[in-house]
Structure formats: C-alpha cells, structure tokens
Amino acid sequence: MKKATNWKWLILSLAMAAVLFVGLGEGALASDNILIVAKDTEAEGFDPHTVPAASSIQIYSRIYEGLVGFNSAGEIVPELAESWEILDDTTYKFNLRQGVKFHNGREMTSADVKYSFERMIDPDVASLARSYFDMVEEIETPDDYTVIFHLDGPFADFMINIGHTYARIVPQEVIDEHGDLMNVAVGTGPFQLAEWVPDNYTLLTAFEDYWQEGIPRVDGVRYLIMEDESAQMAAIRTGHAHITDISPEGARILQGRPGVNVVEYPSFDYTYLAFNVTEPPFDNPKVRLALSYALDRELLAQVVYDGYARVTGPVPPSQEVWAVDISEYPSYETNPARARELLQEAGYNNDLSFTITSSPAYPWLVDTAVMVQEQLAGVGVDVEIKMVEWGTYIDTWINRTHQAMVGRNGAGSTPERALYFFFHTNGGANVWGFSDERFDELVEKARVVVDQGERAAIYAEAQKLLVNELAPNLFLNSPSQFYIASEDIEGFEPTPYMSEGLFPYITIEN
Amino acid sequence: MEIREYIIKRILALIPLTLGITFLVFVAINFVPGDPVRIFLGIEGTEELAEQIRQQLGLDQPLLFRYFHWLGQLLQGDLGYSLLTRLPVSYELATRFMVTMQLAFFGMIFSVSLALPIGIASAIRQNTVSDFFIRIFALIGVSIPNFALGVLLILFLSNVFNWHPPIGFVNIWNNPVMALQILVLPVIALGTGMAGSVSRMTRSAMLEVLRQDYIRTARSKGLPERLIIYRHAFRNALIPILTLVGLQLGYLLGGAVIVEQIFSLPGLGRLLLTGIHNRDYPVVMGCVLVIAIVFALVNTVVDILYTFVDPRIKYQ
Numbered sequence: 001m002k003k004a005t006n007w008k009w010l011i012l013s014l015a016m017a018a019v020l021f022v023g024l025g026e027g028a029l030a031s032d033n034i035l036i037v038a039k040d041t042e043a044e045g046f047d048p049h050t051v052p053a054a055s056s057i058q059i060y061s062r063i064y065e066g067l068v069g070f071n072s073a074g075e076i077v078p079e080l081a082e083s084w085e086i087l088d089d090t091t092y093k094f095n096l097r098q099g100v101k102f103h104n105g106r107e108m109t110s111a112d113v114k115y116s117f118e119r120m121i122d123p124d125v126a127s128l129a130r131s132y133f134d135m136v137e138e139i140e141t142p143d144d145y146t147v148i149f150h151l152d153g154p155f156a157d158f159m160i161n162i163g164h165t166y167a168r169i170v171p172q173e174v175i176d177e178h179g180d181l182m183n184v185a186v187g188t189g190p191f192q193l194a195e196w197v198p199d200n201y202t203l204l205t206a207f208e209d210y211w212q213e214g215i216p217r218v219d220g221v222r223y224l225i226m227e228d229e230s231a232q233m234a235a236i237r238t239g240h241a242h243i244t245d246i247s248p249e250g251a252r253i254l255q256g257r258p259g260v261n262v263v264e265y266p267s268f269d270y271t272y273l274a275f276n277v278t279e280p281p282f283d284n285p286k287v288r289l290a291l292s293y294a295l296d297r298e299l300l301a302q303v304v305y306d307g308y309a310r311v312t313g314p315v316p317p318s319q320e321v322w323a324v325d326i327s328e329y330p331s332y333e334t335n336p337a338r339a340r341e342l343l344q345e346a347g348y349n350n351d352l353s354f355t356i357t358s359s360p361a362y363p364w365l366v367d368t369a370v371m372v373q374e375q376l377a378g379v380g381v382d383v384e385i386k387m388v389e390w391g392t393y394i395d396t397w398i399n400r401t402h403q404a405m406v407g408r409n410g411a412g413s414t415p416e417r418a419l420y421f422f423f424h425t426n427g428g429a430n431v432w433g434f435s436d437e438r439f440d441e442l443v444e445k446a447r448v449v450v451d452q453g454e455r456a457a458i459y460a461e462a463q464k465l466l467v468n469e470l471a472p473n474l475f476l477n478s479p480s481q482f483y484i485a486s487e488d489i490e491g492f493e494p495t496p497y498m499s500e501g502l503f504p505y506i507t508i509e510n
Numbered sequence: 511m512e513i514r515e516y517i518i519k520r521i522l523a524l525i526p527l528t529l530g531i532t533f534l535v536f537v538a539i540n541f542v543p544g545d546p547v548r549i550f551l552g553i554e555g556t557e558e559l560a561e562q563i564r565q566q567l568g569l570d571q572p573l574l575f576r577y578f579h580w581l582g583q584l585l586q587g588d589l590g591y592s593l594l595t596r597l598p599v600s601y602e603l604a605t606r607f608m609v610t611m612q613l614a615f616f617g618m619i620f621s622v623s624l625a626l627p628i629g630i631a632s633a634i635r636q637n638t639v640s641d642f643f644i645r646i647f648a649l650i651g652v653s654i655p656n657f658a659l660g661v662l663l664i665l666f667l668s669n670v671f672n673w674h675p676p677i678g679f680v681n682i683w684n685n686p687v688m689a690l691q692i693l694v695l696p697v698i699a700l701g702t703g704m705a706g707s708v709s710r711m712t713r714s715a716m717l718e719v720l721r722q723d724y725i726r727t728a729r730s731k732g733l734p735e736r737l738i739i740y741r742h743a744f745r746n747a748l749i750p751i752l753t754l755v756g757l758q759l760g761y762l763l764g765g766a767v768i769v770e771q772i773f774s775l776p777g778l779g780r781l782l783l784t785g786i787h788n789r790d791y792p793v794v795m796g797c798v799l800v801i802a803i804v805f806a807l808v809n810t811v812v813d814i815l816y817t818f819v820d821p822r823i824k825y826q
Contacts, residue, residue, distance in 0.1 A: 199776030391544020
C-alpha cells in the first residue's frame with residue numbers, strides 16, 4: 001500500500017513538470033496584433049489635468065488628444081484643431097475638426113474645449129496645467145467648431161502650451177458622473193482604455209471611430225508592469241514583450257544582439273550640480289564658477305553614461321535652434337589653475353568643503369555625485385556626499401536644506417521652461433533661491449516676443465549670462481534615452497519630441 | 511471544548527495586537543521624511559498647488575486626528591482611498607492578496623515537500639556521501655538570497671533555453687497551466703531558502719529522536735525500519751519542524767516583497783513597497799493590516815496544530 005502511494009506521487013509530480021514546460025521555447029504573445037510594452041512603473045491614475053507622473057502620461061497621452069500636437073521634428077501640427085489663426089498678439093482662433101467622436105460615441109465640439117480649459121484653470125481642480133494657461137482671460141465659442149482664446153497679454157509660447165500633454169480635451173459628462181478622471185478614461189484618441197488591473201497590466205484597444213483613417217495600425221496596446229530591468233530584457237528577447245525603455249547599461253548589453261533593436265535618441269533632460277545660493281559659500285558666484293572650471297564634463301558623460309550623453313548648458317543641445325553652443329562657455333574648459341585662482345579670490349585656500357546631497361534612487365545620481373567629488377578634490381575642494389532616500393531627497397530640494405545637490409531636470413521643449421521655469425525669480429521650479437534682475441528681464445522680454453529669430457537671440461544672451469557669470473547651477477550632461485524593440489516592430493523611430501506617441505503608427509510584422 | 515475556547519481567546523488577542531501594529535506603523539511612516547504630495551508632483555507645481563492637494567486629501571489635519579479618522583473608518587469596514595490612484599484601498603488589496611497568498615502557499619509546499627524527505631534521508635544516512643551533498647545543498651539554500659536566486663534563474667533560462675515565464679498574473683483556477691508557469695520560478699526562488707533551513711532542522715531533529723531509547727526498543731522488537739522512521743521517529747521530530755515552518759511562513763511573506771518585484775508579480779509586497787516609496791499612507795496601512803493579521807493567524811494555526819501532532823500538548 002505504501003508503494004502505491006509513492007507511485008501516485010511520482011506520476012503526479014511528473015505530470016506537473018510536463019504541464020509547466022508546455023510551450024517552452026515558444027514566445028507565444030497573447031494576441032498577434034497587440035503591441036506589448038513593458039514599463040517599470042504603474043500608472044498613478046489617468047486624469048490628464050492633474051497627474052504629472054510619467055507612468056500615467058505614457059498611457060493617457062494615447063487616450064486623450066489636444067487641439068494641436070507635435071511631430072517628430074517638434075513642429076506644431078493639427079490635432080483636434082484642423083487649423084488656427086493668430087488674430088492678434090492676444091487672440092488665437094482655432095477651427096475644430098468636424099465629426100471627431102469621444103470614446104463614448106458623442107461628438108466633440110467647442111463646448112468640450114471650453115469646458116476642458118476652464119477645468120484646467122479652476123483652482124479647485126488643482127490642475128498642473130493651470131500655470132500654463134493663467135494668461136487666458138476668456139474663451140469664446142461662436143459656434144460648435146470654433147474656439148477663440150483671449151489672453152491678458154502677449155505670450156510667445158501659447159501655441160506650445162496648447163500642445164502640452166496636460167492640455168487635453170475631456171468630456172464633461174464623464175467627470176460629472178465620476179467626479180474626476182483618475183480611474184476612467186474617455187478621450188478622442190486612437191486608443192481607448194479597456195482594462196486596468198493595477199500592478200498587473202493595462203489594456204488599451206483601438207478606437208474604431210478614430211478620426212484618422214487607418215490609425216492605429218495595431219489592435220491595441222498591452223502595458224505590462226515589470227520593475228526589474230533584467231526581467232524586461234529577458235521578456236523582449238524571448239518574445240513576451242515588444243518594446244521597453246531601458247537604461248544606458250541595458251542598452252549597451254543588448255547592442256548588436258540578434259532579434260533586438262536598440263533605439264537611441266537625445267532627451268531634453270540634463271544633470272546638474274545645484275547650489276543653495278542664499279548661503280555661504282555659494283552666495284558668491286565666484287565660488288560657483290570656480291567649481292565649473294574644475295569639472296571635466298566630457299569625462300562625466302563617459303563615466304556616468306558610457307558616453308551616451310552630451311555636454312550641455314541650461315538649454316540642452318536637443319532643443320536645436322535655441323541651444324547655445326558650449327564653445328561659448330569659457331568655464332566649460334577644464335582649467336584647475338583658473339579654478340584655484342577664483343577660489344583664492346573668493347578667500348578659499350584649499351579649505352573649501354561642502355556637502356552634496358544625492359539619492360541612490362537612480363544610478364546616475366550616485367555616479368554623478370561621486371565623479372564630481374573626485375574632480376573637485378583635484379582643486380583642493382573637500383566634498384562629502386550625503387545619500388538620502390528619494391522622498392527625503394525631494395524634501396531637501398523643495399525646502400532648500402542642501403548646500404549643493406546633484407539632480408536631473410527636464411528642460412521641456414522650449415527655453416521658456418528651461419530658463420524661466422527654473423531660474424526666474426518667480427519661476428515655478430526655482431527652488432535654488434536664485435534671483436538676478438538682468439536675467440529676469442531677459443526671460444520676461446523673450447516671453448512676449450513672437451519673432452523666433454529675435455527671441456532666440458534674447459535667450460542666447462540669457463543662457464550666456466547664466467553660465468558665464470551667475471552659475472546658479474552647473475549644467476553637466478544631457479543623456480540619451482533608449483528603447484529596445486523586438487525586430488518585428490516597424491515604424492518606431494523616437495525623437496525627443498515624439499516617442500511613445502508613435503505607437504498608433506507602429507505595425508507588427510508576423 | 512477547551513481547544514475552541516483557546517482559539518477564540520487567540521483570535522480576540524489579535525485585536526489589540528493588530529491595533530498596536532497599525533498605530534506604530536502609522537506614526538512611523540508619518541515621521542519618515544518625505545511628503546506624498548511633493549513626491550507625486552515632482553518638479554511640477556508650486557507650493558500653492560501642493561497645499562491645495564494636501565487639503566483635498568486631508569493631509570493638512572493633525573497626525574492623531576488622521577489616525578483615529580482612519581480607525582473610525584476601519585471599524586465601518588472602510589480602508590480609505592489611495593492618495594495616488596484614488597482607488598479604494600480595499601480594492602487594491604483584494605487584487606493583490608491572492609497573488610501573495612498563492613506565492614507563499616506554493617513556496618511552502620515546495621520547500622516542505624523538498625525539505626522533509628531530504629532532511630530525513632540525510633539523518634538516517636548520517637555522514638555518508640548523500641548526507642554530505644544534502645547538507646551542502648541545505649547550506650547553499652540558506653545562504654543564497656532569494657533575489658539573487660531569482661535573477662539567476664531568469665538569466666539562466668532566458669539565455670540558455672530562451673524561455674521566460676509569462677508576465678503578469680492569472681488566478682490558478684482560471685488558467686492553471688499559465689498560473690503554474692508564472693509561479694514556478696518565483697516559488698523556487700522564494701522556497702529554496704526555507705527548504706534549506708527546514709531540511710537542516712529536520713535532519714537535526716531526526717538525529718536527536720533516533721538516539722532515543724524508544725527507537726532502540728522499537729528496533730529490538732524487530733519493527734521494520736520504515737515504520738520506525740515514519741511512525742516513531744518522524745512524528746516525534748515534528749514539533750520543532752512545525753514551529754520552524756510556522757515562523758518561516760512569516761519570512762516567506764517578507765521574501766515575497768522582493769521576489770514579487772523581480773518576477774513582476776502584482777502582489778501585496780509590491781503594493782506595500784510602492785506605497786512606502788510614494789508615502790501613500792492609506793495603502794501602506796492596509797497592507798500592514800492584512801500582513802499582520804495573516805502572520806498572527808498562521809501562528810495561531812501552528813499552535814493549534816501542535817495538539818494534533820502531539821496529543822500530550824494541552825492548552826489551558
């Protein structure tokens with residue numbers, strides 16, 4: 001009898017083993033024409049007006065649309081507005097596309113546009129988009145397909161802001177029913193939200209009544225949450241996912257492997273060494289400039305990003321027409337002698353020491369801090385690195401309890417954000433306590449100049465002033481970003497202006 | 511009769527215990543630096559906007575007020591809403607609970623069904639070659655961290671066999687084949703450490719018992735060796751093993767946090783980790799509550815099991 005039991009167990013375990021390995025070796029994607037995207041962070045809800053998390057934007061940007069959008073070259077292109085006219089400095093008229101349907105089947109009209117922008121501006125909604133549209137005085141809707149914006153003064157970046165990810169057109173009845181758009185999503189975009197199982201997957205399906213014929217080319221997008229990068233890479237290689245974004249190290253490992261395409265493109269991000277400019281020793285611009293001479297930014301790019309990064313000023317080189325060439329920044333020349341000289345002028349003789357706050361949340365934050373420490377040691381500056389958890393890091397940054405810190409900014413697609421937002425005395429992200437009248441004047445002037453050439457000249461002056469004299473931050477590297485895609489993916493060529501926005505245009509070859 | 515009383519007593523004792531735990535965790539997470547609204551906003555948004563959102567979420571209220579508010583809602587069966595996704599915490603927990611429980615359950619089955627036979631074999635063949643190898647295995651099992659084993663398994667299978675388990679999670683009764691495919695690697699990664707320590711415990715407990723007089727008596731009576739091992743020795747060695755398994759289940763729940771991360775399983779551990787990272791207080795509290803209750807229940811069950819394994823044990 002005992003014998004019989006043993007046999008039963010053996011057979012059972014063999015059967016289980018057989019079951020487990022059925023399908024081994026076969027990648028077997030769930031459905032053939034569904035694009036499968038591995039992402040490392042779960043969305044934090046889908047309300048385009050209130051959620052700034054990149055993990056959410058990735059998804060709601062496929063569901064909602066704005067009046068205008070950007071193409072791969074960063075030019076403004078029609079989206080829900082078929083055309084627009086700038087009637088004068090403060091009046092913008094948009095002619096809406098006719099017959100555009102929301103995912104609930106209702107036609108989108110000028111009333112929806114008016115409602116959406118008023119929702120963004122409403123203080124009770126606490127929308128992030130509010131600061132982008134606080135110059136809007138009135139929105140007029142003469143008929144169902146015309147919207148006119150009246151501004152309280154000229155604002156050069158208005159069209160850019162209209163194309164912003166947050167400036168999406170939403171249907172009022174859905175918000176009236178659910179209170180907000182956190183867990184429901186009804187837009188006009190190429191994909192609609194079919195299923196959201198938090199931490200497991202999000203399924204978008206193609207919207208059949210989408211206004212653009214033949215788009216999207218896939219039947220849907222399935223986002224899978226995979227936090228671990230080695231798991232992401234394995235999933236792409238074994239055919240369980242088509243696309244994922246990836247770190248430079250991951251990209252280097254997979255470079256040249258068969259079956260996988262590594263796609264590199266420049267970003268609008270840059271790393272920086274920031275100072276608390278309200279307290280010694282960094283209230284003295286000479287000290288800040290001295291440190292700039294002590295750094296070797298090219299070497300930083302090599303070590304921190306394996307060379308997949310460019311040396312940058314406050315406006316990254318990827319903002320092509322706006323960025324000043326780094327040859328115009330004398331302090332970008334590594335010159336320890338000049339650094340020591342400036343430090344001496346400021347009263348330091350091999351006795352400057354300070355703390356850099358960084359966080360182990362990202363490898364490049366750690367590497368940048370360590371490299372800066374090492375390079376500054378070369379001119380007799382003693383740096384201590386303080387590593388803090390991410391939440392504490394953000395606290396430090398907001399409350400300015402640091403002496404210096406390394407970090408990474410998203411400079412956006414225009415200098416308005418790269419310069420005004422971070423460094424104007426009243427800039428929304430000026431947490432450095434930095435203030436300079438000449439600089440403020442320049443970026444204020446550029447805000448209202450509509451001619452691009454004239455504007456670029458003013459911004460160039462502001463950038464040179466910022467880097468060559470004021471140095472509130474030392475701008476370091478603008479890293480590349482990477483996607484890996486399986487080789488059956490066609491039509492995915494991301495640029496800094498357009499990456500996952502290309503999903504509706506992708507085809508999967510079988 | 512007396513055991514029923516004992517069970518009721520134990521379960522009643524859970525109430526102050528879990529309340530104490532929730533209070534400690536609530537205070538601790540609120541004293542950790544970092545502000546959920548600021549983490550949510552990142553570099554976007556002004557302090558004015560942040561303040562508005564804090565008011566919307568009730569985060570501007572004093573700490574104790576918020577705790578008792580949370581407790582009051584809990585008594586009505588309401589765990590609140592996630593600060594980030596605004597989903598009900600009870601929903602967030604419900605979708606994750608089965609994942610972690612299945613992982614821990616199969617992890618336990620895997621490790622116990624591996625550890626007991628090899629532990630016994632190792633004891634009865636003490637100091638032979640097979641004993642030596644089993645002890646090496648057990649030592650490796652105890653020593654290798656589950657995250658390292660997990661990553662090694664993924665890399666090995668994807669590089670050598672080009673195989674990767676399906677991603678995501680399906681319930682075992684919806685699609686047993688896929689569920690087992692998904693769970694096999696995490697279960698191995700999670701259960702190996704426990705298998706190592708349980709087999710070591712089994713071996714030493716067996717050795718201890720095998721030296722007892724009654725085993726010699728049984729042998730001299732001429733009982734078959736199999737009977738001696740299973741009925742006389744193993745049953746008496748079971749108490750320390752059971753205690754260890756009960757304790758290890760707690761560690762399985764803890765280990766699940768990391769293993770879920772590596773294998774992209776949407777479980778409680780992952781929810782807790784993201785919750786802590788984002789200072790999503792209601793989610794953290796919900797997770798802690800559930801894990802504390804499960805942990806305490808498991809220990810209660812183990813205590814009760816003692817009476818079945820060893821009828822001499824009585825509870826007053």
